[in-house]
Amino acid sequence: xxxxxxxxxxxxxxxxxxxxxxxxxxxxxxxxxxxxxxxxxxxxxxxxxxxxxxxxxxxxxxxxxxxxxxxxxxxxxxxxxxxxxxxxxxxxxxxxxxxxxxxxxxxxxxxxxxxxxxxxxxxxxxxxxxxxxxxxxxxxxxxxxxxxxxxxxxxxxxxxxxxxxxxxxxxxxxxxxxxxxxxxxxxxxxxxxxxxxxxxxxxxxxxxxxxxxxxxxxxxxxxxxxxxxxxxxxxxxxxxxxxxxxxxxxxxxxxxxxxxxxxxxxxxxxxxxxxxxxxxxxxxxxxxxxxxxxxxxxxxxxxxxxxxxxxxxxxxxxxxxxxxxxxxxxxxxxxxxxxxxxxxxxxxxxxxxxxxxxxxxxxxxxxxxxxxxxxxxxxxxxxxxxxxxxxxxxxxxxxxxxxxxxxxxxxxxxxxxxxxxxxxxxxxxxxxxxxxxxxxxxxxxxxxxxxxxxxxxxxxxxxxxxxxxxxxxxxxxxxxxxxxxxxxxxxxxxxxxxxxxxxxxxxxxxxxxxxxxxxxxxxxxxxxxx
Amino acid sequence: xxxxxxxxxxxxxxxxxxxxxxxxxxxxxxxxxxxxxxxxxxxxxxxxxxxxxxxxxxxxxxxxxxxxxxxxxxxxxxxxxxxxxxxxxxxxxxxxxxxxxxxxxxxxxxxxxxxxxxxxxxxxxxxxxxxxxxxxxxxxxxxxxxxxxxxxxxxxxxxxxxxxxxxxxxxxxxxxxxxxxxxxxxxxxxxxxxxxxxxxxxxxxxxxxxxxxxxxxxxxxxxxxxxxxxxxxxxxxxxxxxxxxxxxxxxxxxxxxxxxxxxxxxxxxxxxxxxxxxxxxxxxxxxxxxxxxxxxxxxxxxxxxxxxxxxxxxxxxxxxxxxxxxxxxxxxxxxxxxxxxxxxxxxxxxxxxxxxxxxxxxxxxxxxxxxxxxxxxxxxxxxxxxxxxxxxxxxxxxxxxxxxxxxxxxxxxxxxxxxxxxxxxxxxxxxxxxxxxxxxxxxxxxxx
Numbered sequence: 001x002x003x004x005x006x007x008x009x010x011x012x013x014x015x016x017x018x019x020x021x022x023x024x025x026x027x028x029x030x031x032x033x034x035x036x037x038x039x040x041x042x043x044x045x046x047x048x049x050x051x052x053x054x055x056x057x058x059x060x061x062x063x064x065x066x067x068x069x070x071x072x073x074x075x076x077x078x079x080x081x082x083x084x085x086x087x088x089x090x091x092x093x094x095x096x097x098x099x100x101x102x103x104x105x106x107x108x109x110x111x112x113x114x115x116x117x118x119x120x121x122x123x124x125x126x127x128x129x130x131x132x133x134x135x136x137x138x139x140x141x142x143x144x145x146x147x148x149x150x151x152x153x154x155x156x157x158x159x160x161x162x163x164x165x166x167x168x169x170x171x172x173x174x175x176x177x178x179x180x181x182x183x184x185x186x187x188x189x190x191x192x193x194x195x196x197x198x199x200x201x202x203x204x205x206x207x208x209x210x211x212x213x214x215x216x217x218x219x220x221x222x223x224x225x226x227x228x229x230x231x232x233x234x235x236x237x238x239x240x241x242x243x244x245x246x247x248x249x250x251x252x253x254x255x256x257x258x259x260x261x262x263x264x265x266x267x268x269x270x271x272x273x274x275x276x277x278x279x280x281x282x283x284x285x286x287x288x289x290x291x292x293x294x295x296x297x298x299x300x301x302x303x304x305x306x307x308x309x310x311x312x313x314x315x316x317x318x319x320x321x322x323x324x325x326x327x328x329x330x331x332x333x334x335x336x337x338x339x340x341x342x343x344x345x346x347x348x349x350x351x352x353x354x355x356x357x358x359x360x361x362x363x364x365x366x367x368x369x370x371x372x373x374x375x376x377x378x379x380x381x382x383x384x385x386x387x388x389x390x391x392x393x394x395x396x397x398x399x400x401x402x403x404x405x406x407x408x409x410x411x412x413x414x415x416x417x418x419x420x421x422x423x424x425x426x427x428x429x430x431x432x433x434x435x436x437x438x439x440x441x442x443x444x445x446x447x448x449x450x451x452x453x454x455x456x457x458x459x460x461x462x463x464x465x466x467x468x469x470x471x472x473x474x475x476x477x478x479x480x481x482x483x484x485x486x487x488x489x490x491x492x493x494x495x496x497x498x499x500x501x502x503x504x505x506x507x508x509x510x511x512x513x514x515x516x517x518x519x520x521x522x523x524x525x526x527x528x529x530x
Numbered sequence: 531x532x533x534x535x536x537x538x539x540x541x542x543x544x545x546x547x548x549x550x551x552x553x554x555x556x557x558x559x560x561x562x563x564x565x566x567x568x569x570x571x572x573x574x575x576x577x578x579x580x581x582x583x584x585x586x587x588x589x590x591x592x593x594x595x596x597x598x599x600x601x602x603x604x605x606x607x608x609x610x611x612x613x614x615x616x617x618x619x620x621x622x623x624x625x626x627x628x629x630x631x632x633x634x635x636x637x638x639x640x641x642x643x644x645x646x647x648x649x650x651x652x653x654x655x656x657x658x659x660x661x662x663x664x665x666x667x668x669x670x671x672x673x674x675x676x677x678x679x680x681x682x683x684x685x686x687x688x689x690x691x692x693x694x695x696x697x698x699x700x701x702x703x704x705x706x707x708x709x710x711x712x713x714x715x716x717x718x719x720x721x722x723x724x725x726x727x728x729x730x731x732x733x734x735x736x737x738x739x740x741x742x743x744x745x746x747x748x749x750x751x752x753x754x755x756x757x758x759x760x761x762x763x764x765x766x767x768x769x770x771x772x773x774x775x776x777x778x779x780x781x782x783x784x785x786x787x788x789x790x791x792x793x794x795x796x797x798x799x800x801x802x803x804x805x806x807x808x809x810x811x812x813x814x815x816x817x818x819x820x821x822x823x824x825x826x827x828x829x830x831x832x833x834x835x836x837x838x839x840x841x842x843x844x845x846x847x848x849x850x851x852x853x854x855x856x857x858x859x860x861x862x863x864x865x866x867x868x869x870x871x872x873x874x875x876x877x878x879x880x881x882x883x884x885x886x887x888x889x890x891x892x893x894x895x896x897x898x899x900x901x902x903x904x905x906x907x908x909x910x911x912x913x914x915x916x917x918x919x920x921x922x923x924x925x926x927x928x929x930x931x932x933x934x935x936x937x938x939x940x941x942x943x944x945x946x947x948x949x950x951x952x953x954x955x956x957x958x959x960x961x962x963x964x965x966x967x968x969x970x971x972x973x974x975x976x977x978x
Contacts, residue, residue, distance in 0.1 A: 036645055048872050070875065084621065094625075103628055114582070121588075122799055304857075412559075503836050505633075
């Protein structure tokens with residue numbers, strides 16, 4: 001025997017670089033095609049070792065399940081590989097800039113995850129005796145304190161489960177206050193630039209939604225507001241206003257708007273989705289806000305998790321505070337008391353009811369407090385400033401070749417472009433967004449807000465470095481110039497390089513397939529007898 | 531600050547490029563009198579070590595479920611979650627992704643949502659399931675609103691076996707929307723006559739099984755009567771593991787099934803985040819709340835998944851939407867899906883049998899304690915005991931002995947003498963023989 005002393009061949013091969021093999025598996029190197037668990041899992045397998053109980057006698061009263069569940073099981077390595085492979089088909093903040101306007105895709109610190117998993121927070125039951133969870137009450141109270149101080153308010157309803165749930169909570173408090181005052185106004189004013197959740201929330205409570213027009217500069221038209229209020233005199237329940245608004249602009253007249261609404265007997269609900277722009281710079285309580293939800297999953301960095309869970313505590317003005325829902329924590333000389341039922345209420349506490357079972361999103365509270373404590377008063381302010389600076393840096397990097405619907409004025413934490421720069425290019429906002437995917441970016445929010453044509457709302461957040469922004473701006477410029485040069489192919493079929501090409505959403509809605517079903521067995525062609 | 535990449539040099543250069551001298555010029559739209567001049571009155575920034583120290587000190591004041599014999603249920607359950615689940619849900623690509631509105635680059639999320647919907651439909655024996663609600667209680671509220679849309683009626687009948695806090699959520703929503711609710715009195719024995727409450731104006735009947743008191747309720751006659759009157763049956767559960775062993779609500783004729791999915795994949799977390807399961811019949815899908823994931827193909831004909839039927843949703847329909855829900859429980863769905871994929875029907879069946887066997891064993895031991903009466907004949911892993919004195923006092927006394935014994939009914943429904951001595955007790959696979967023996971022995975001492 002002789003040693004192989006040639007080593008491993010190191011040349012790059014001789015086939016031209018344009019050749020792309022059609023693979024047997026459909027995989028492309030690290031891009032894996034992955035089936036559904038129902039297609040490869042087996043009904044007689046499981047990845048959890050459990051012993052049958054030593055003795056089993058049924059006290060189910062004859063209610064035993066008789067039909068098969070039809071749920072396949074995976075051994076642990078199969079499950080690990082399946083979900084790891086799936087994860088690789090997702091874009092994420094941790095893998096790239098995620099400029100979704102209004103959604104605030106900022107860095108999610110892992111310290112928060114570690115803290116939320118401390119057994120003293122993650123492994124306690126909402127209904128174990130309150131005497132065994134003083135630290136949990138302390139944490140909720142402490143977060144409430146941070147939220148009240150940063151918003152300049154004196155009460156907060158902690159339990160809403162997400163932003164829209166917080167809106168519902170705030171509007172229920174408003175309705176309860178009106179009812180307590182013997183009033184039954186029917187109208188809620190909502191600017192057209194609002195998130196869809198605002199009108200949906202108002203409608204859920206039986207309110208009639210009346211739209212308020214915007215001025216040419218993208219903010220609320222005060223004259224239109226006055227006219228509308230006059231038209232519905234005595235019938236205004238309140239206004240739902242996002243500030244900074246969804247055009248990325250701070251409503252300069254916000255204090256006047258608050259006064260007008262208050263004079264009309266209504267309350268000012270502020271959608272706090274964009275609070276991240278002004279933390280440490282201004283306090284909604286000082287602006288005349290009566291209720292505002294805070295998306296802990298936006299402003300205070302709890303992870304979006306592919307669409308939740310969120311958390312939407314609602315800060316309340318003194319006028320609405322008595323109506324805050326159950327449960328809440330009361331501070332007494334003896335310590336913190338958990339108030340869960342009407343029977344425990346005192347004084348002017350008049351909770352309107354309950355938003356959810358238990359106490360809200362504790363896991364998110366821990367994460368948000370961990371984030372807020374890490375930043376501190378100085379860091380929170382700096383984060384807002386950096387978010388606004390980053391958005392303006394993107395704005396000035398792009399405003400000469402994209403189109404700003406409201407002129408070259410500073411924006412807050414997000415910058416809104418419309419599609420007029422794409423006019424006559426044959427490229428739409430959607431095409432443009434999909435081409436960004438090929439460049440390795442998640443698209444910005446598009447076609448929202450509804451008040452500008454072909455909206456593109458870019459929110460870089462404070463988590464991006466200057467170098468990352470420079471590359472983003474350069475990429476966007478390249479795309480814009482490419483569109484203007486008429487290179488429509490780059491856009492019309494995009495994305496070309498993602499795990500999937502454009503998906504047929506119309507077909508999906510026309511004939512909804514919402515779960516996996518066993519395919520019909522293939523027809524066997526009879527083989528003719530010889 | 532460790533989370534902020536910009537340096538002071540960057541900031542100065544960037545301000546110059548933006549064309550302003552100070553950062554405050556960018557905040558000039560904020561009315562002068564509302565601008566904060568200094569810092570808000572909160573502590574300054576803290577290092578990772580400092581934060582960890584402070585939060586750990588708070589956490590250390592609490593008694594974790596794993597540290598004691600633990601029998602607290604009533605809507606949230608202590609189960610063992612495989613280590614794989616928590617590892618996988620912390621993959622950056624799942625944890626730090628947004629709602630999959632760009633399906634080409636979020637097939638990971640959409641793929642598991644499709645698996646989740648299929649699992650939930652099969653568990654409940656229903657035709658379609660959505661991609662989750664916040665939790666079981668808010669899902670129940672949404673189910674009632676959906677039933678009103680379907681039946682064009684406004685009256686909901688709530689069973690006295692429904693979790694009291696679920697009931698409060700439904701009542702709160704209904705009162706605000708001026709809908710009618712008939713709430714039956716607390717029904718610890720599972721013997722109420724709900725059929726008599728269903729009439730031609732009833733939109734839906736809401737029945738929990740196993741009930742808040744652990745009673746397994748026969749849903750079939752209720753479904754029949756509801757359908758006869760043109761109403762829907764909304765079947766609720768708080769313990770999803772029960773579906774591994776007891777007859778599914780869909781099999782019994784439920785029109786909407788809504789439940790809490792926390793038990794699978796998700797920790798106790800002091801009440802949230804959890805995951806609401808929501809399933810219904812195919813014919814009602816356009817009235818469903820929440821996100822739906824559907825199968826389709828891409829431009830090359832490859833299978834893929836998208837969010838679909840979104841014309842029901844608030845971001846399209848605004849004030850005409852079926853719900854205001856936007857964010858749901860994505861990552862909790864993932865935890866559920868992974869844990870359920872590991873279990874499979876084989877593992878879930880075993881898990882359910884262990885839970886039931888442990889409950890049967892605990893019931894026998896508690897029933898043997900003088901003065902204790904068990905109110906359940908049929909139950910899964912939870913039952914109600916009647917004690918000779920205030921359940922609240924007993925729970926506190928047992929907590930002092932290091933045993934977390936269950937939930938006094940009076941904590942949720944105060945001021946009713948007939949409920950004062952009732953205790954809801956849950957047993958799961960985490961309880962050992964020693965735990966149960968310790969509970970029974972301590973109860974005997976406390977009641978002596």
